[in-house]
Amino acid sequence: MNIQLFQQQITRLTDPLFRFALWRLGRREEAEDAVQDTFLRIWEMRDSLSKYDRLDYLAFRILRNLCIDRARKRKLDIKDWPKNLDLATDLQSPHRKIELREELMAVEKAARALPEQQKTILFLRNIEGYSTKEVAEMLEMKVNTVEVKLSRARKGLRKILKR
Amino acid sequence: MEKHIINLIEKYYAGQTSPEEESQLIQFFSKEEDLGNLEEYRAEFIQSDSWQTVEASEDFKARLLQQFSEPQKPKGSHLIINRNWLSIAAGVLLLITGFLLGRTSPNSSTSPNDELLALQTEVQSLRTMMIVSLFEQPRASDRIKAVRMAESLENPVEEAIGVLINAINEDPNTNVRLASIKALSAFRGVPEVQKALLSAISNQDSPIVQIELLRSIKKYNGQEKEPILLELLDQNDLDEQVKEYIQQILKSI
Known part of the structure; x- marks a missing residue:
């Protein structure tokens, strides 16, 4: 090259x-x-x-x-993560806005607690928008395995957030 | 609409939504209005969207492009050239050492002490050159090598002290900064070093680095640290552990 x-x-x-x-x-x-x-x-x-x-x-x-x-x-340390991510929405209620910021931090924290592979898959799918097939190719995994791990990551996040 | 979103959410948690369906979800959860029962899901989708807008700084991008800019000397090969240059410099260093040692043999007509002094100066100067060059390398591990070399200098060479102070204040890597603080402790007798360590504390964003600086400062007897430490205590965003450590030092003054 x-x-x-x-x-x-x-x-x-x-x-x-x-x-x-x-x-x-x-x-x-x-x-x-x-x-x-x-x-x-x-x-x-x-x-x-x-x-x-x-x-x-x-x-x-x-x-x-x-x-x-x-x-x-x-x-x-969770304190290291960017605290001022732009809220990708402009909510009318200022109270809800504050609440949402806190929830966002909780999502950040929960995402760090996920197992290694789940963290990577979650990022590539949710944030970078790669398809499951692409993630499978990138990480040299089966499509089905990526789907299972992605599902576990998302459900895991939900579970932590609901606590 | 809401039923469609609920179906998509189910699919999402099963890991079976397509990127297009996820875009629909993100779009839905970015609405300004209250989403009722679905409000509890908002943060998860907003998080993805918020991260999508994160970008590297323009300065970093420019530095990267510059690093790989010269047609024949992109940074990768620039690095190799530098490393080769460093090997050559090390070779030259050995040759000069050998040559000068040869000249300090009993048969030599000049004074052995003068020759030895000349040898020490030569070696010192070459080592300083190598340290400065290593500090310019992009890899943190190379810059830590520079710190180690500076640490082993027998005399407090101004240039080496300068690059170490600069590394504490400017290096983006925490490990390089920590290693530089430790290295500078070897020059603790130099007043400029004490001053530099003191003024570096407020430049740091990492509590670990701040505590390491405070540890170094604790060893000095000077009273000038008191006002600076008191000023630091007033900072609102100061880490609790750092605050505690400053208070300990102040008590011991």
């Missing part, structure tokens, strides 16, 4: 990869480090990239492993 093509991939993939790293690690600077390391690793593999059909799959796989390593090295 030449540098121009690589730059195009950087432009295309930086935001989704950053979102994933931030979602997993909570701190912007750490997320940036992980994304930068991911691109460095891909660049080091540039001579053998032709064997990968989808660069985004490869990038997410590398980044997921980097995030797991980083998360192992330090205890993740």
